[in-house]
Amino acid sequence: MDERLDADEVFSYFATTTPYPVNFSLMKILNVEQTRALDQYTIEHEPVAPINLMERAAQAFTDWYTARFDKDRPVRVFCGLGNNGGDGLAIARLLTQLEYKVQTYVVRYAPRESEDFMHNHRRLKLIAPISYIENERDIPVIRNREVVIDAILGSGLSRTTEGIVQSAIDAINHSPATVVAVDIASGLFADAANGPNATIIQPDYTVTFQLPKLAFMLPSQSQYVGEWHVVDINLSRTFMDRTPTTYFYTTEREIRHLLRPRNRFSHKGSFGHALLFAGSYGKMGAAVLASRACLRSGVGLLSVQVPRCGYDIIQTTVPEAMCQPDGHQHILTGQSELEEIDLSKYAAIGVGPGIGTAPETLAMLTKLLSDAQKPLVIDADALNLIAQNRELIAKIPKNSILTPHPKEFERLTRRWTSDYDKLGLLRDFAQRNRLVVVLKGAHSAIATADGTTHFNSTGNPGMSTGGTGDVLTGILTGLLAQGYDPVEAAVLGVFEHGRAGDRVANQRGQIGLTAQDIIESLRWD
Numbered sequence: 372m373d374e375r376l377d378a379d380e381v382f383s384y385f386a387t388t389t390p391y392p393v394n395f396s397l398m399k400i401l402n403v404e405q406t407r408a409l410d411q412y413t414i415e416h417e418p419v420a421p422i423n424l425m426e427r428a429a430q431a432f433t434d435w436y437t438a439r440f441d442k443d444r445p446v447r448v449f450c451g452l453g454n455n456g457g458d459g460l461a462i463a464r465l466l467t468q469l470e471y472k473v474q475t476y477v478v479r480y481a482p483r484e485s486e487d488f489m490h491n492h493r494r495l496k497l498i499a500p501i502s503y504i505e506n507e508r509d510i511p512v513i514r515n516r517e518v519v520i521d522a523i524l525g526s527g528l529s530r531t532t533e534g535i536v537q538s539a540i541d542a543i544n545h546s547p548a549t550v551v552a553v554d555i556a557s558g559l560f561a562d563a564a565n566g567p568n569a570t571i572i573q574p575d576y577t578v579t580f581q582l583p584k585l586a587f588m589l590p591s592q593s594q595y596v597g598e599w600h601v602v603d604i605n606l607s608r609t610f611m612d613r614t615p616t617t618y619f620y621t622t623e624r625e626i627r628h629l630l631r632p633r634n635r636f637s638h639k640g641s642f643g644h645a646l647l648f649a650g651s652y653g654k655m656g657a658a659v660l661a662s663r664a665c666l667r668s669g670v671g672l673l674s675v676q677v678p679r680c681g682y683d684i685i686q687t688t689v690p691e692a693m694c695q696p697d698g699h700q701h702i703l704t705g706q707s708e709l710e711e712i713d714l715s716k717y718a719a720i721g722v723g724p725g726i727g728t729a730p731e732t733l734a735m736l737t738k739l740l741s742d743a744q745k746p747l748v749i750d751a752d753a754l755n756l757i758a759q760n761r762e763l764i765a766k767i768p769k770n771s772i773l774t775p776h777p778k779e780f781e782r783l784t785r786r787w788t789s790d791y792d793k794l795g796l797l798r799d800f801a802q803r804n805r806l807v808v809v810l811k812g813a814h815s816a817i818a819t820a821d822g823t824t825h826f827n828s829t830g831n832p833g834m835s836t837g838g839t840g841d842v843l844t845g846i847l848t849g850l851l852a853q854g855y856d857p858v859e860a861a862v863l864g865v866f867e868h869g870r871a872g873d874r875v876a877n878q879r880g881q882i883g884l885t886a887q888d889i890i891e892s893l894r895w896d
């Protein structure tokens with residue numbers, strides 16, 4: 372895009388060239404250009420002078436900082452020469468006025484400074500000394516218990532760091548101090564891959580302005596983000612609401628709008644009849660977990676199709692469910708012992724947990740994909756069977772929800788070169804095949820047929836344990852059966868699955884967390 376466009380033009384550029392509809396209001400992730408346009412639009416339309424907006428940002432950061440760090444911890448603020456550096460100088464002034472022990476450094480990597488940097492430089496100079504870092508000798512020794520505030524480079528990063536900036540970043544990274552990045556770690560691109568040997572601040576915390584950045588969502592960037600927090604600086608809501616984006620971040624606020632309240636006159640028929648195809652000899656636990664999770668998600672009725680060896684297991688462990696044994700003792704073949712399965716009876720169908728990859732099960736899956744008239748939830752071994760027989764991808768009913776973990780997604784597509792490459796693959800796969808794809812992991816990413824990606828905000832590493840995926844499949848099938856559309860079901864189900872995991876982790880820690888605990892901790896109010 373032409374750099375000379377002003378904020379209004381950028382606004383209409385994105386409004387006319389990004390055709391993705393948004394069904395419900397979620398927190399957006401904007402790209403660097405859009406973020407810049409958002410700042411500019413706020414400045415012109417609020418209106419607010421740029422220097423006052425910078426003061427607002429510095430105040431919001433300082434409020435966050437003072438709520439967490441005591442005055443007795445010495446602070447070293449490292450500033451660059453752009454507006455991120457300007458923020459740093461303003462923060463140094465605000466903290467000094469609050470009687471924090473502050474040392475300020477300006478990393479002089481270029482001859483030019485931004486206007487708002489210069490303004491804040493003059494103001495700070497009146498009340499405190501400022502040191503300059505021009506070569507390595509000027510870099511101070513940073514000690515334990517000190518806090519470094521990193522304001523060297525922000526969203527204006529345009530190239531890989533080098534020279535004195537690189538040396539300062541290295542010194543900060545090798546120090547024992549706690550590091551807090553202002554807006555984004557210096558050297559980290561907000562929405563593009565960094566080169567292989569880039570020098571980037573590795574903060575303990577990132578305090579970012581207004582909206583999270585795409586880089587915060589990616590596992591490979593986590594060492595350059597740390598624990599991140601968004602602070603509100605009142606940038607234009609109009610611009611944020613009306614600027615289309617393909618990336619969203621799901622938080623509790625948005626989930627509240629998605630959840631449908633129950634009417635006291637409803638009966639079990641109102642919440643749908645779900646069917647799960649799950650289990651095989653030695654993997655019946657997956658069927659039990661998916662079934663229980665489906666019931667805990669509010670489904671009206673549940674039937675479970677299992678191999679004969681699983682019949683007694685389901686009947687005793689999940690008495691609420693009806694059980695239909697397959698003709699085969701150990702695996703699913705689709706040959707029901709009781710009757711031909713009438714798929715049209717079911718409001719939603721889930722397939723995959725613990726089914727194994729036997730040829731007869733492949734035959735069942737193939738028939739299911741072509742007979743099902745509505746979206747399915749497809750997980751685990753069903754995904755592996757599809758990956759081994761890629762011609763099946765085209766047969767998956769449109770808007771089905773697939774829930775691969777990264778390895779399963781790689782089998783369905785190819786190895787990726789970076790997390791950004793992976794995001795592109797995910798979006799293309801979902802769009803091309805008209806599917807909803809939940810890529811599981813930290814900040815699970817949900818890609819939809821219309822090209823949008825929703826990142827989840829709940830969940831914890833304790834959930835990387837056997838059976839949690841089966842629980843998710845049960846939840847999603849239960850939500851589809853209740854009439855949530857597939858995107859809503861995926862966004863809501865992934866969020867609540869993660870939130871239940873967080874409740875367990877809060878009560879008993881992450882290490883001992885089990886899939887069963889997640890089921891027991893599900894709450895929908």
Ligand SMILES: NC(=O)C1=CN([C@@H]2O[C@H](COP(=O)(O)OP(=O)(O)OC[C@H]3O[C@@H](n4cnc5c(N)ncnc54)[C@H](OP(=O)(O)O)[C@@H]3O)[C@@H](O)[C@H]2O)[C@@H](O)CC1
Nearest residue numbers: 410425428453454455524525526527528529530531532554
């Ligand atoms: N706009 C607003 O209203 C608000 C903005 N806010 C704050 O502003 C920040 C963005 O500020 P910014 O745009 O001035 O960019 P910033 O990152 O400080 O540096 C740009 C300078 O660095 C240079 N440079 C680039 N890469 C380099 C490298 N590798 N090594 C060395 N130099 C490099 C680059 O040079 P150039 O690319 O022009 O050659 C340019 O001179 C944002 O993160 C937030 O903190 C808040 O106050 C809220 C209100």
Ligand SMILES: [K+]
Nearest residue numbers: 521524555557
């Ligand atoms: K920074």
